[in-house]
Amino acid sequence: MASGTHRDLPHSFGAALLRGLRGRCPRCAEGPLFRRWLKPHDTCQPCQLDLTPQQTDDFPAYLSIFVTGHLLAPLIIMLALDFALSGWQMALIILPLACVLMIGLLQPAKGAVVAVQWWNGMHGFRRERAGEAGGS
DSSP: OOTTSTTOOOSSHHHHHHHHHTTBOTTTSSSBSBSSSSOBOSBOTTTOOBOTTOOOTTHHHHHHHHHHHHHHHHHHHHHHHHSOOOHHHHHHHHHHHHHHHHHHHHHHHHHHHHHHHHHHTOTTOOOOOTTSTTOO
């Protein structure tokens, strides 16, 4: 199979998801998914996948907040139980960490949502899967 063509489809949902998390095209993994922080390219240059059908809405932000909360909860519990910190001290530790985590997780979450939509043929994407008849 030639590199960068539509025949280089991921062999599993996990592979497509990982490509999206890395900010790469879910179909070929060669083209960048984003042209700006959260703005996807209209078309992947290497494989010509039309990315305009993607509709992520607020779901990546929800995922980012959800994961951040679950990562910080043990830290908050540890700080509350093991250290005698005031509310202000807790806020000075937790709020910057929460902001960094949420912002850092936002683009990978959006890439993953785009990959899920492409893999499942949602919102105008054509369903293409490795090993399926007519999928390549």
